[in-house]
Every structure is written in C-alpha cells, then in structure tokens.
Amino acid sequence: MEAHNGQTNEVRKKAFFRPKVLLGVLAALVVVAAVAGGVLFQASKKPSFCATCHIIEPYYNSWKGGDLLAAKHAEAGVDCLDCHHKSTVAKIGEGINYLTGNYENPLKERDFSMEECLSCHKDDFAEAVAATDFGESNPHDSHLGEIECHLCHKMHRQSEVYCAQCHDFSWYKDLDKSWKTELAGS
Amino acid sequence: MIEKEIKRRDFLKGIATAGLAVAGVTALAGCGPKTTEGIKWNEEADVVVIGSGFAGLAAAIEAKNAGATVKVIEKMPTPGGNSIINGGDFAAAGTAMQKEQGVEDSPELMLQDMLKAGLYLNHVDKARIVCEQSKDALEWAINYLGAKFARLTYHGGHSVPRTHQTESASGSEVVNKMLAKLKELGVNVELRRKFVRFIQNEEGRVIGIEVRDGYKFGDEKSGTPVFIKAKKAVVLASGGFSQDVKMRTIHDPRLTEEFESTNQPGATGEALREALKIGAMDVHMDWIQLGPWASPDEKGFGYVPLFSERVIGYGPIINPKTGKRFVNETGNRKERADAIILIGVPVIHIADSYAVEKQVVPSTLEAGLKNGAIKKYNTLEEVAKTYNIPLQPFLAEIARWNSFVAKGKDDDFNCKIGKDAKPLGTPPFYVVRLWPKVHHCMGGLVTNTKAQVLNQDFEPIKGLYAAGEVMGGTHGAVRLGGVAMADCIVFGRIAGKEAANEEPWA
C-alpha cells in the first residue's frame, strides 16, 4: 500500500516538477527575505507578491486573529520577528532543501525546537506544568519524559495532544479551540 | 519490486543532496558485490545502535562504558519505543525482594517455566543466560541506573511471584533513567532518524548504515539520507513488528487489521527485514503473542490489563454465550487468547469487591471506571442481564467456582487459586470485557550467546549484533510476563559490551 502510494506520488511529482519547484523556491526566498527584512506584513498585502500571498497569508491571519496559538502570542505583543528572527540562516538552508527535494510542500511544517520556546518560557514553564496537572495525567509531566513542545503545541495550525494516540483522557474535551479535540477518542 | 524501485530513486535523489559519488550505487542495487568505494560518510562512531528501547539503551550504555564512541538513532519523535509505555514488570529469579517476601526461586525454575510456556521451542542456551543473569540485570537497573522497584507481582505461567514492578508501574522508570545516564555519558538519542539499510564491505562486514534524517513517521518521503560509519559494529535493537499489519499477516494470517495492538505505532518490521536482506536468519516469526487481557472498550493497552491480570485466580473468566468458564485463567497468554478467539466474541472477567480492593491499584480502577472499560454492578443478575449471559448456568458456574476457591483447587481447568482468595460474593461486582490485542513478537533474528546475528550458514555476520524484541529464540512459542525486560536488558548489555570489543575495521 505504502509502495503504491509512493509510486503515484512519484508520477504526480514529475508532472508538476517545474511549476512546483519554482513556486517552492520563490516562496522560500520570499519567506527568507520577508522575515529577515521585517516586511512580512506589508509584503503579504502587496499585489506584486501575489504569487506568494496565498502562502504567507494564512500565517499572517492566524496571528492577526482567530483561535490559534499564534494569535494568543499576538495578543501578548509577540510578533513574527520575535519568533522568527535568528532563523534567517536556517531559512536559507531550508530554501536549498526546497530546491533539492521538498518542493512538494513548499511550506512544510517547521519544527521549532524546545529551546526556542523555552527562550521565552523558561521562567513560566514550571507554572505551565502546574497549570496542566489534570489529576488523571499531566501532558507536561508524563512517562514520556522531556518531549518536544511542537509534538503538541502548534502556532499556525491547531495543536494536538500527542498522548491521544494511546490515551483517551477526559480533559481533552475541556481544551479551547486552539486544540484539535474532535480527534481525541477516535 | 515497486518498493525497491522507489528506494532506489530516493537513493539517487539522496546522492544529489549528500554529494555522493556514483560508485555507491552498486551497493544499493541489492545484488552483486557490495562496495563502499565512494560512500561519503557523514558521521561516525565505534558502535551505532538502532532503536532507543531497553535493549538499545542498555547496549549503548555498556558500549560507552567499555570505551567506545556511541550513536543511538531512533525513527520516532520521542525515545523509548514500547519500553517507555510498558508495564514495568521485570522478571528476575532469586532476588532480594523475593527473599524478603519468602518466595523461593531460582534461575533453574525460571528456565523450566519459560520452556514449558515456550512449548520447548526456546533456544535453551539463550533462555538460560536470561534466567541466570536476570537478577544481575535487575540489580544493575536498581543500583547503577537508580530505577525504583516497589513490588513483587504475579503473572500467569510463572510458578512463583517473580515480576518486580517499577514504582510507577511503567517501564518509563527504567527508560528515563537510562536516558539520563546516557546524557551523563555524553550520548544523546538522535530522534527522527530512520534506519534504511546496512552498508557492508567486500567481506560482507557491516560497516555502517544509511538513515533518513528528519524523518516524520508515516511519511516515507520525509527526511534526507545520511550515512553513518560504524567503526566497530551496529547493534540492531529495533523492537518487534506488532503494528506492521502487512508483515504480521504474512506470519499469522489471523492477525488482520481487525485486531488492535497494544504497541507504539512505530513497532514495524522494516529494520528486521533489512537484516534478512543481508542474509540474516530468522526464527519463530509466526509466534506472535496476543494479550488475552486486553479490552475492546478502550484503546491501546489501557487499564483493563492491569485489572484482569491482577484478579486472575480471584475471579472467573466467563463465556457470555454459555455462562460457563472455558479456560485456565492463570494459564499462559497463548492458551487464553486462542480460547477467546475461538469463542468469537469478547468474554467476561468478573471479580467481587473483596478481590478488587485487595488486588487492583485504586487509580487503575478509578481510571477504568471513568473510561467505561470497567463496569460495576450490584448483583450477579444485573451482570447476566447486561451481557446477555444465560442466568441459571451462570449462577451455577459461580457456585462451582466458589467451591473450588473454598478448597483452593480448581478441578475443571486447574486455575491457580489466589493465596487469600475468597468465594465471589461481596458486591459490588466489577466486570470487564476481554478481546485480545497484538502484543509481542517472540520471533526475530537468530543470534548466538554473544548477541551476534547469524547468517544462513550459521556464521556470525561480522559487525552486526541484535538484542531485544527484534531478536528471536529466547521465548520460544510464548513469552511469559516480565521476561521481555529481562531479555532486553541482559542481551542489550551483552551486545553493547561485545560490540565495543570488536576490532575496528577503519
């Protein structure tokens, strides 16, 4: 089954090879340039960037308003560059990846490291651990030990509780809309 | 065939990114002489361990302590495999805890139990090593790793209480201590790195591996190829294949996707199959253990096993179609699971509040009641009604069971009646439904007593060791509860030490 899917992907990829690569490279370069230059906001509004607008827009929108974690950071005055600043170099590296292989999905979900989150949350993490002691279990303190934040928390997409692949904890249903709760129990 | 094609394309794509010379292609065709000429190694270590469960981590610690440089790679985003979700029961014979509680035991008795349950298919030399070194392995976990073990428990098929359970009733107690120890030793588990294939030299010695770095589980296109040189050896500790439906139905066609599994999602068999591709020998592949204590009313492992396995010998297991018992509740996992599958519908395990209060951890009971997998009733009539059990035969069977409990002997199925069991009768009555889940692969690679993987000519494949669930033979047909921990840690340690002792090829 796996192999079969792989094959159709391969075929599809070939057909779309050129446009997708182009798009990917463009997008990557724009992200790099925009993030580095701090003009993401304007860029995403300018018609001349419209080839990439639809790519950046959701990120901007998820920050500007709505239920996702990015918006909660916006409310606290945290903006794009507070999170994406030092990654310019890394982004260029990613650009190369787009060139060579990852063209299928130009804006692939990027994994933020635990260190990046803790650069702001070091001091309040102990509070977070205490706040999520739901009795039944604690997502920040379990048998899985220290695990990456992004396994649960997502900024520009819905967060999901990693534990749900094995456990149906009753606290899932009390989580707010930044969380995928409908999945729990499936 | 298709799979091979794709691999090959991936590899070619990999060459572009990793900047490999084209000569490496010969090795990848999967036939003809393997050549390393032109392979550009991205990284290296003396010992490269695949998998971060008990076996891999034990091997890594021992190899490091023997002076080798070590790398541990893991395909999942979190370490620990099945080991970090396991129930923390560690079988060991002749331990201090057993002595304290007046339990007489010996490695010889443990071996007899393993062989009996294993239908005498066990590779006795290896089973004996597990038994003889089980006490030492447990002491290593306690004294060297600092893991805490709180109680002695009993599992079906053992002749005495022999399983030492971690304080948290979870294998994570040991895994997390192993991870901490490795960190102290300067070794970090490299997550999201999937092992793809072995690299061999002209003599067939395993000299390294190809991995996909940045791999996302389930997306076979994700990640980029990285070549890791193993100057001394590779230790394969990739666990079992209970979640690999395609592979498990080859070996036991009954085990279709209709059956759930207790395992972590990454318990698949590709790494084992890579070893077979380079000529390794396998054994007992169709002995795949089902957990007879699992419930269809909760996902994964859940709470019911911790209920059912604690009240065997205290409460009977009933066929709801007849109202009668049908199996020795304290029999081994295979007898029980096969009997349930034969009945064809989930069966009922019932215990009264005396037994449950005595045997079941309160938090387990509470959690099971909360998720609905454990139910509580005030009368036996109510139980019969809820599960459509014919009432009169059911009541008669309970009376018969109670007579066996009273005299401490089961004339029908020879169930081992609990030491202080009482006739069932104190309400409320607790009931769970049981339907087996795929739990453990007894089969795997054939290794010798030094944990070296043997090839089809019975010779060690140079540079390749294996330990843990990926290795077969020790358990024979049936693994007894708690013996996986002993097996993984005993042979993981052996593999690590032996691998570190190899002469480096480069």
Ligand SMILES: Cc1cc2nc3c(=O)[nH]c(=O)nc-3n(C[C@H](O)[C@H](O)[C@H](O)COP(=O)(O)OP(=O)(O)OC[C@H]3O[C@@H](n4cnc5c(N)ncnc54)[C@H](O)[C@@H]3O)c2cc1C
């Ligand atoms: C729910 C549950 C409870 C259990 N309870 C007990 C118990 O109480 N007592 C007992 O003795 N046994 C118990 N067992 C069995 C026991 O836990 C396992 O047999 C044991 O953990 C296996 O250890 P391992 O090191 O061989 O493999 P694992 O711990 O499974 O580790 C193997 C690792 O290798 C990784 N891997 C696989 N393929 C690749 C690849 N291609 N590239 C990179 N990495 C790869 C996997 O993702 C995994 O992390 C239990 C099992 C389960 C599932």
